[in-house]
Amino acid sequence: MKELYLASNELIMLPDSIDAMKVLEQVDLRQNKLVCLPPSLKSLGLLEKLNLEDNPKFELPEGLGEKKSQTILQGVGFFTGRFIVAHADMRGKRWNMEDAVVTTCKYRSKEDEDFFAVYDGHGGDKAALFAAQRHPEILADQLSELENEKGVKAALLDEDDVLQAIRTSFIETSKEMTHDNIKRSGTTAIISLILGSKMYIANVGDSRAVSYRNGVVTRVSLDHKPDLPEEEKRIRNLGGFVSPNGRVVGMLAVSRAFGDLDLQPFVSASPYMNVVDITDLPEFLIIACDGVWDVISDQSACEVVLSELDDVVRAAEKLRDLAYLYGSSDNISVVVVKFKP
Helix, strand or coil, rough: CCCCEEECCCCCCHHHHHHHHCCCCCCEEECCCCCCCCCHHCCCCCEEEEEEECCCCCCCCCCCCCCCCCCEEEEEECECCCCCEEEEEEECCCCCCCCEEEEEECHHHHCCCEEEEEEEEEECCHHHHHHHHHHHHHHHHHHHHHHHHCCCCHCCCHHHHHHHHHHHHHHHHHHCCCCCCCCCCCEEEEEEEEEEEEEEEEEECCEEEEEEEEEEECCCCCCCCCCCCCHHHHHHCCCEEEECCCCEECCCCCEECCEEEHCCCCCCCCCEEEEECCCCCCEEEEEECCCHHHHCCCCHHHHHHCCCCHEEEEEEEEHHHHHHHHHCCCCCCEEEEECCC
């Protein structure tokens, strides 16, 4: 066994005998109640990733994490900046986890900026992992250039300027996916960039964002399916086609994404974008991959979150778990942003 998934099990410790699992490469221990780790963990010579998010803080065994090849994620999965944020995910019924999630309150170290995103990869996890690292960086650079050019902070920039920065960040991120281990894969992307009292939503693919305000459920993104009339027309005008089963040139089930270099220009990285005024704060925002939306409606998802809104971590976990129980056959990733205290 190379991967061990033990997230959300209320574990307080692991057995010393875990060192018998010599070929372990990844251990997922998120959202437990761990108070310590066995020193024997450091003897797992192939261990590359240990995820301890959403556990109490404790000292790691001496020597664990000292190898440059090891990544140890430690901390909490929800953050208190202006808002309360939680995420929950699982590999589900797929062999591999190909999603990546970013939750950054105080984006660019600014008190009035936040960045949340879900990247749902296909053809492996490399594109999603690359996007989760580089896309926020590229967007931050675009915003800094605008601030320097206009002489005002990002929250005061003209909406059109911010939208252009977002569009550029999407296209540039996709252009950078030329490495041999990435270029034959791709990823959808859905982001929420909050600057002051404006929330910018942008997406490529079928990951989705839904807001809830005063009892009203609103889809604030657009699912890029190849058989949408405008998408099919765009693809045909470029010399491509959409197959009867709704795939771009018979291969990909989304018409916009990062990467997928073999399917360009038919698959575009130009995003759908939306601006939402949050001066009158919504109750919450849900961002999730199609592993949720394939089996749960926007309305039902909001009802699930509402039922657990006092505990945002539990709300995200419940939505994730219900998607799995309702028959989702995909990876499942959920972000819940609670705007009101």
